[in-house]
Amino acid sequence: MSRVYNFNAGPAALPLEVLENARAELLDFNGTGMSIMEASHRGKVYEDIHNEAIANLREFMDISDDYAVLFLQGGASTQFSMVPMNLLPPGETADYTNSGTWASKAIKEAEKVALINVVADCSKDIPTRVPLASELNLTSNAKYLHVTSNETISGARWNDYPETSCPLVADMSSDILSRHFDISRFGLIYAGAQKNLGPSGLTVVIVRKDLIEGAPDDLPTMMRYSTHIEDNSLYNTPPSFSIYVLALVTRWIKKVGLENLYKQNVEKAAVLYAAIDGSDGWYKGTAVKEFRSDMNVTFRLPSEELEAKFVSEATKSGFIGLKGHRSVGGIRASIYNAVPVEAVNELVKFMNSFMRANG
Numbered sequence: 001m002s003r004v005y006n007f008n009a010g011p012a013a014l015p016l017e018v019l020e021n022a023r024a025e026l027l028d029f030n031g032t033g034m035s036i037m038e039a040s041h042r043g044k045v046y047e048d049i050h051n052e053a054i055a056n057l058r059e060f061m062d063i064s065d066d067y068a069v070l071f072l073q074g075g076a077s078t079q080f081s082m083v084p085m086n087l088l089p090p091g092e093t094a095d096y097t098n099s100g101t102w103a104s105k106a107i108k109e110a111e112k113v114a115l116i117n118v119v120a121d122c123s124k125d126i127p128t129r130v131p132l133a134s135e136l137n138l139t140s141n142a143k144y145l146h147v148t149s150n151e152t153i154s155g156a157r158w159n160d161y162p163e164t165s166c167p168l169v170a171d172m173s174s175d176i177l178s179r180h181f182d183i184s185r186f187g188l189i190y191a192g193a194q195k196n197l198g199p200s201g202l203t204v205v206i207v208r209k210d211l212i213e214g215a216p217d218d219l220p221t222m223m224r225y226s227t228h229i230e231d232n233s234l235y236n237t238p239p240s241f242s243i244y245v246l247a248l249v250t251r252w253i254k255k256v257g258l259e260n261l262y263k264q265n266v267e268k269a270a271v272l273y274a275a276i277d278g279s280d281g282w283y284k285g286t287a288v289k290e291f292r293s294d295m296n297v298t299f300r301l302p303s304e305e306l307e308a309k310f311v312s313e314a315t316k317s318g319f320i321g322l323k324g325h326r327s328v329g330g331i332r333a334s335i336y337n338a339v340p341v342e343a344v345n346e347l348v349k350f351m352n353s354f355m356r357a358n359g
């Protein structure tokens with residue numbers, strides 16, 4: 001077996017141990033004589049896994065009973081609509097920050113179902129960044145302020161979330177569980193699982209229950225948070241295998257230790273940025289330094305030809321997923337929780353020798 005160094009942006013690397021555990025239990029889960037994929041979502045075998053995953057997320061993020069933890073489908077993209085549909089009944093408004101591709105998509109969908117205000121826009125800035133707190137032109141009666149915690153494509157993130165009188169709503173798809181944050185400042189957090197939490201097909205939503213009390217009665221059943229809260233995300237068939245793998249990922253996090261994982265993320269990013277900054281401008285980071293992402297490290301080479309050559313030689317050497325998003329080009333190394341330190345160290349060696357050969 002030969003496994004690659006996986007820098008995919010999403011779906012992304014999973015911990016090897018998680019894949020091995022899933023394989024070991026694939027045909028016979030816990031002596032049931034069947035795969036967890038074949039188990040009823042109404043049975044105890046599955047429900048124990050479901051509840052373990054929720055309990056572990058609650059523990060890691062210090063989530064109180066004021067919040068529900070939901071497992072939904074339709075990706076983070078569905079939350080772009082579901083959030084305003086549930087949190088903004090007619091007459092209510094919210095503020096949005098535009099920091100790049102994903103924030104723009106969230107805004108576009110929110111505008112279809114509610115009246116919102118874009119209170120800062122640096123989505124077109126190069127080098128890339130997120131807005132400064134001082135740039136926010138906040139609306140006094142906004143029900144929430146939406147932030148895209150980490151812009152996966154541009155590689156810029158919020159370091160400190162802005163101080164607001166209303167709760168924050170965050171798309172944390174690409175940095176959930178990668179670093180500390182204070183949950184009490186957030187009204188709602190959503191994240192597609194396929195970056196930092198597990199496989200695709202699953203979206204985690206953490207919502208403060210009082211915020212949805214005014215949700216209009218005529219919302220479609222599946223689009224209402226209350227439907228999923230009342231049935232513990234078992235109103236309809238959940239993506240049970242994805243939730244099972246998420247549960248395995250949470251067990252792995254317990255073993256590694258949450259603090260160790262956070263520390264390791266900072267170290268991995270620092271090693272990669274040091275290689276970029278130590279290259280005398282040959283490699284150029286694309287995000288403003290103070291907003292650099294620890295999860296998606298984006299950079300450019302002196303020419304597009306060299307970038308193409310970099311990606312192609314990297315692939316031959318066993319490093320995959322390094323091509324920047326098609327909309328922006330360049331190079332992107334996504335180094336989520338499950339990407340081992342060793343993969344980053346090896347990538348830095350490759351970058352240095354590529355520069356020597358071509359610089």
Ligand SMILES: *Cc1c(COP(=O)(O)O)cnc(C)c1O
Binds near residue numbers: 171
């Ligand atoms: C990947 C991503 C999305 C889209 O997630 P889907 O699950 O594919 O809908 C949204 N926001 C951010 C920040 C992302 O990284």
